[in-house]
Amino acid sequence: xxxTINRVKTGIPGMDKLMEGGIPEGSVVLLSGGxxxxxxxxxxxxxxxxxxxxxxxxxxxxxxxxxxxxxDALQFGWDLGKHESSGAFRIMYYDPFELKEIITRxxxxxxxxxIKRLVxxxxxxxxxxxxxxxxxxxxxxxxxxxxxETGCTALLLSEVTEGDSKxxxxxxxxxxxxxxxxxxxxxxxxxxxxxxxxxxxxxxxxHKNGMFPLSLEKNGMKVEADMGSFNS
Ligand SMILES: Nc1ncnc2c1ncn2[C@@H]1O[C@H](COP(=O)(O)OP(=O)(O)OP(=O)(O)O)[C@@H](O)[C@H]1O
Ligand SMILES: [Mg+2]
Numbered sequence: 001x002x003x004t005i006n007r008v009k010t011g012i013p014g015m016d017k018l019m020e021g022g023i024p025e026g027s028v029v030l031l032s033g034g035x036x037x038x039x040x041x042x043x044x045x046x047x048x049x050x051x052x053x054x055x056x057x058x059x060x061x062x063x064x065x066x067x068x069x070x071x072d073a074l075q076f077g078w079d080l081g082k083h084e085s086s087g088a089f090r091i092m093y094y095d096p097f098e099l100k101e102i103i104t105r106x107x108x109x110x111x112x113x114x115i116k117r118l119v120x121x122x123x124x125x126x127x128x129x130x131x132x133x134x135x136x137x138x139x140x141x142x143x144x145x146x147x148x149e150t151g152c153t154a155l156l157l158s159e160v161t162e163g164d165s166k167x168x169x170x171x172x173x174x175x176x177x178x179x180x181x182x183x184x185x186x187x188x189x190x191x192x193x194x195x196x197x198x199x200x201x202x203x204x205x206x207h208k209n210g211m212f213p214l215s216l217e218k219n220g221m222k223v224e225a226d227m228g229s230f231n232s
Contacts, residue, residue, distance in 0.1 A: 005204055008117070008153045011049025012042065014223030018199045019207040020230075023180065026151045027203065028144050030175055032158040032168040033184030038195065038216060039157045040064070042184065043119040044073040044080070045220045046155060051083045055116035058109065059091040060102070062125040066091040069121070076220045096125040099139050103146050110150040118147070122157035124170050137173040144177045168200060179203040185211060197223055206230040 007022030016022040023029055031039050043059070050057045059080075061069055069091060070080045083089035090113065094102050110118065123140065130136045147154050156178065158169045168175045168183055175181045181200040186193070196211035209231050213224045 009049055010042075011045045011052075012221045012223060014212070014225040015197070015221075017208075017225035018197075018212060018223065019202050020205045023153055023202070024204040025153055026148070027179035028147050028154045028156065028177075029180035029182060029202075030158050030169060030178040031155045031182050031184070032160055032175075032200075034160055034186060037184040037186040038214070038221060039159070039184060040069065040072065040121055041076070041216065042182075042221060043121060043155050043157060044069070044076070044078055047080070047089070047117055047119060048073075048078045050117040051080075051088055054088070056114050057083075057089050057117040058113065058115045058119070059089070060106070060118070060120045061091065061093050062096045062120070063122060066093055076218065078220075097129045099126050099130065099143075103139070103143050106143075107146050107150055110147075110152050115150075115152050118152050118154040120154070120156050122159055123174065124157075124159040127170055133171060136171050140171065140174055141177050148179075175201065184214070 006025035008025050009016050009022045031042060033039055047057045047059060059069065073080050080089055080091065084091065109115065126139065127136050130139060156174070158174055160167050160170065168181050180202040183198045183200050185196040195214040195216060197214040198211045199207040207230065208225070208228045210228055215222050
């Protein structure tokens, strides 16, 4: 039976084929992976897709400066600055220490500016300032709950420690509270670089299981999605 829910296209060729045409609208998705595996690039491509469709988009960075993110995106030909000037795109730096404030301000920002797509790069940074794991979990739970009330589609980036393939998040709770989990893998073998992507979980949709080759080319990411079958 065809699905009637709205799909948010990632903008990454092949990626949406892994999940019946895109991320179910309003989902909060954890985008997880080791250092340098492409989380920021994936997110910029996702944002550009929204901007090209005329949607308002917001990028919260807790790590790199907004200028650096925009410069990185420009390398792929994505002119975020142009959309910032037109008012459709906002990129803001927050100190991870301000987590509680971010949660309250974010809801207003999203509602007032009619934001359709949000990226937080990365939620892992919050933990540096919240020492007690219990508090981190509690605040992350509040963050996801607040975002889900807004109806925007969000990517929360999560950096996992290299080699710990069983973990999708640093604090072990993010993958349960999020609606979806997309994992990026990176392996350097000799002179070759192998990148893969996996949809580990996506509520309200069927998705293909396992890893799919991901390439990073001069105009962005691309997924080879034609093999494999859907879960049921
Ligand atoms: N313009 C480009 N063309 C091709 N490959 C690129 C380009 N820019 C970055 N890369 C590749 O992408 C990798 C980093 O991608 P990205 O910054 O999206 O990863 P990340 O997961 O966000 O990393 P971090 O852990 O540093 O936040 C680089 O290590 C490089 O291999
Ligand atoms: Mg990054």
